[in-house]
Amino acid sequence: MAVAHLSPGQLLRPRAEQVIAALDVGTSKVAALIAEVGAEGAPRVIGAGVRACAGVRRGLVADMARTEDAVRAAMQQAERAAGVEIERVLVSISAGGLASSVTSVEIDISGHRITPADLKRLLAEGRDRIFDAIRDSGRSMLHAEPALFTVDGLEGVTDPVGFHANQLGVDIHVITAATPPCRNLDLAVRNAHLDVEAMLASGVAASAAVLSEEERELGVALVEIGAGVTTIAVHGGGVLAGLSSVQMAGGDITADIASAFATRRAAAERLKTLHGAAQAVPRDNHDMVDIPPLDPDDGNDIRRVPRAELIAVIRGRLDLLFGEIAEALDHMGFRGPAGRQVVLTGGTADLRGIADFAAGALGRTVRIGRPRGLAGLPESHGSVAHATLAGLIHVGARPGLDLARIPLGPTPRGLAPAEPQTWLGRLVSVLKRQT
Ligand SMILES: Nc1ncnc2c1ncn2[C@@H]1O[C@H](COP(=O)(O)OP(=O)(O)OP(=O)(O)O)[C@@H](O)[C@H]1O
Ligand SMILES: [Mg+2]
Numbered sequence: 001m002a003v004a005h006l007s008p009g010q011l012l013r014p015r016a017e018q019v020i021a022a023l024d025v026g027t028s029k030v031a032a033l034i035a036e037v038g039a040e041g042a043p044r045v046i047g048a049g050v051r052a053c054a055g056v057r058r059g060l061v062a063d064m065a066r067t068e069d070a071v072r073a074a075m076q077q078a079e080r081a082a083g084v085e086i087e088r089v090l091v092s093i094s095a096g097g098l099a100s101s102v103t104s105v106e107i108d109i110s111g112h113r114i115t116p117a118d119l120k121r122l123l124a125e126g127r128d129r130i131f132d133a134i135r136d137s138g139r140s141m142l143h144a145e146p147a148l149f150t151v152d153g154l155e156g157v158t159d160p161v162g163f164h165a166n167q168l169g170v171d172i173h174v175i176t177a178a179t180p181p182c183r184n185l186d187l188a189v190r191n192a193h194l195d196v197e198a199m200l201a202s203g204v205a206a207s208a209a210v211l212s213e214e215e216r217e218l219g220v221a222l223v224e225i226g227a228g229v230t231t232i233a234v235h236g237g238g239v240l241a242g243l244s245s246v247q248m249a250g251g252d253i254t255a256d257i258a259s260a261f262a263t264r265r266a267a268a269e270r271l272k273t274l275h276g277a278a279q280a281v282p283r284d285n286h287d288m289v290d291i292p293p294l295d296p297d298d299g300n301d302i303r304r305v306p307r308a309e310l311i312a313v314i315r316g317r318l319d320l321l322f323g324e325i326a327e328a329l330d331h332m333g334f335r336g337p338a339g340r341q342v343v344l345t346g347g348t349a350d351l352r353g354i355a356d357f358a359a360g361a362l363g364r365t366v367r368i369g370r371p372r373g374l375a376g377l378p379e380s381h382g383s384v385a386h387a388t389l390a391g392l393i394h395v396g397a398r399p400g401l402d403l404a405r406i407p408l409g410p411t412p413r414g415l416a417p418a419e420p421q422t423w424l425g426r427l428v429s430v431l432k433r434q435t
Contacts, residue, residue, distance in 0.1 A: 019046075021078070021086040022392035023071060023194070024202070025185060026094070027056050027228030027251060028347065030070040031386060032078040034086060035374070035393045043397040045376035047082025049074040058228035058247055059095030059202075061184040064191065071192040088195040090392045093142070093185055094202040094229040096177030100243040102147070103130050106169035114151070114160050114168055126172045134174075140182045142201050143175040147239045156237075175201050175243055197396075202226075203233035203243055205391030210345050210369030211235065219340040221329055222369065223358075224387065225321070225348035227251040232325060234332045242332035246324045250348035253317045260313045261305065267292040272351075275307055276314050279353035284308040315357070322361035329362070343369040347385035 020043060022033045034047040051074040055066030079086055105126045109118060123146065134141055149157045150169035160168055186196050206224045207216075219236040227250045234242040253276075258268035275289045284307040293301035334340070342364050344355060349368050359366040371382060371390035381389065 019082075019084055019086070020393055020396040021075070021089045021194075022389055022396065023075065023089045023091045023189060024205075024386070024389040024392070025053070025056060025059075025061070025067065025071065025091065025188065026226055026385075026388075027059055027249070028226070029053055029385075030056075030067070030074045031381065031389045032071075032074040032089075033377075033381060033386075033389050033393055034078045034082040034084060035376075035397065037397045041397065043374060043393050045374060045378065045381075045393070047078035047080070047084070048378050048381045049077030049079075049081070050380065051077075055188075056228070059093065059226075060181050061188045064184070064188055067188040068191045071189055071194070075192065075194060086194065088197040089189065090396045091185065091189055091196050091199050092202040092205045092388045092392055093177055093182060093199050094224075094226060094231050094245065094388075095185070096139075096179075096181040098142075098175065098177050098201045098203065098231060098243055098245045099139075100173060100175050100240070101133075103133060103172045103174055104169060105129055105172070106150070106167050109165045109168050111164060111166055114163050114165055116161055118168060119161065122168055122170055123172075126170060130172065130174055134176060137176075138179055139176040140179045141174060141176055142182075142199055143173075143204060145173045145240060146170050147173045147241075173240055175204065175240075177201070200392060200395060201231070201233075201243060202229075202388045203231035203245070204240065205389075205395060206231070206345050206369075206387040207233050207235065207240070207391065208394040209371040209374070209387045209391035210343060213238070215341070215343070219334075221332075221334050221340070221342045223325055223342055223344050224346035225249050225344065226346045226385075227348075230321065230325065230346070232328050232332070234329070234334045242334070244328045244332060246321070246328060248317075248321050248324060249346070250351075252321070253314055253348070253351075256313050256317045257310065261291045261303075261310075262294055263291050264294060264296075271310060272314065275310055277307075277311050277352040278314060278318055278357035280308050280311045280315075284311055314351070318354070318357055319361070322358060326362055341365040341367065343367055345369040345384045345387040347383075349384040 018037050020035050024031045030051050030053045032049040033045055035043040035045045037043050051070040053070035055063035061067045103126055107122050107125055148171040149160045151157045151160050151163050151165045152167050189196050203224055207222045216235040217238045222233045224231045230246040230249045232244050254268045254272055257271055258265050287307040288304040289307050289310055291303045342362055344358055355366045355368050370384055371387045374390050
C-alpha cells in the first residue's frame, strides 16, 4: 500500500483510513514511524524503525551519504514491521534557526456581515503578505496558523463569520527556518527514495505529542532538549505563541565530560547516561565511577572519580543551557503567572533529576513530557527521545493538515514551491479546526 498524494481538497477532510509515515532526522539518530488512521480518525502505529546516525550535526545534514543510509534503514525497518511500502513522509526539522513571527492583516468589510468569502480574502491577503516578507530573506516557511481574529478592534473572536463589521483582521503565526538546511534535509530524504510531504518544526511536532489541551490553553512552554539542538515552543490560549531554538543540547554535556576527564566520547556518553544526574545527593561524594582511558589498550589506566565530580561537570553545562533557555523564554514573553509550567522532552529529559534542576533554574513547575495518546507505539519509541516523531503522526492525522509545504523553489530534482491554492486551503482548514 502506498501513501496517496494529497490534494488541497483532501486536506480539508479527516485523513480517514490512510497510512501516515513520519521521519525524525536527529543529531544522534534517525527514527521512523508508520501509522494507520482508522475511519474514526485516531492513528495507530503499525511500524517503527530507528538507526544511529553520525551524518547530522546540530540538526544539519553534514554527511549526505550517511544520512541517506540511516533514513533508508530506519524507514525499511518500519516498513517491514508494517507490511507497507511508503512513498511520502512527514519530516521534522530542528536546524535552520527556527523562528516565529506574527503577520497581521486587516481588510475592509464596510459594515456588512462577514462571509466565508471575506475570510478567504483576508487569508489570501495574509498569505501574500507572508510571501512578501520572506521573499529574499533566505528563509522558508514551515507552518502558518491564523491565531487571533479581530473584528473592529475586538480581539479573540473565534468565528467572525456573521458579524457586522467595518474591519476584519487576523494575526497569522508563521514559522520559518533558513532555506539551505531545509533543502539539504529534503535532499537526503529524497535520495533515500521518499517524498517529503511536509516539514514541521520539531518543537511544534513534539508539542502535539506531549502537551494536553488544558496546558496549551493555560500557557505552557515545551522545551525539547535533543543531542544537538534545544527547541522551545510557547503556547497560550490554545495556540502556538512563539518558537525558538538554542544551539546547545545533550551532546554538549557529553563533550564536556569527555574533555573534563580526558576520555573518549563514547565512554563519556556511557558515563552520562548510566551514572549522570542533574542533582547530587550526599552519597555521590563516596560512590566512585570508572573513567576509561583515552587509549582503549591502556587497561591499567582506568581512573576512578567520585560521582559528584561527574555531576558537577553536567551541572556546569546545564547552568549554561538553562541560562539560554530562560533568556529565550523571556524573549518570547513567557513571564506571567507562576502557574504556567514548563514541560521537558527530547532524549536529554531522561537525565536523572533534570526536572528538579529545571524547576530551580527557571523558577517554575516542570514536568517531563513523554509521547502519549498514540495507540500501538512500541516501547522502543515510547521515550522522550521520540516525542517529535510521535508528534508528526499526531499532526498528520488531524483533520485539516495544518502544515505548510515548504516553498523551496525549484531544486535540481524539480521540487515545486507550494501553490497559492494549496496554501489557502490549508489556512482555511486550520481555521475550520479552531472554530
Ligand atoms: N538517560 C539519559 N541521561 C542523559 N542524557 C540522555 C539519556 N538518554 C539519552 N540522553 C541524551 O539524549 C540525547 C539524544 O536525544 P534525542 O534523541 O532527542 O536527540 P536527537 O533527536 O538525535 O538530536 P537533535 O534533536 O538535537 O537533532 C543524547 O545527547 C543522549 O546522550
Ligand atoms: Mg530531535
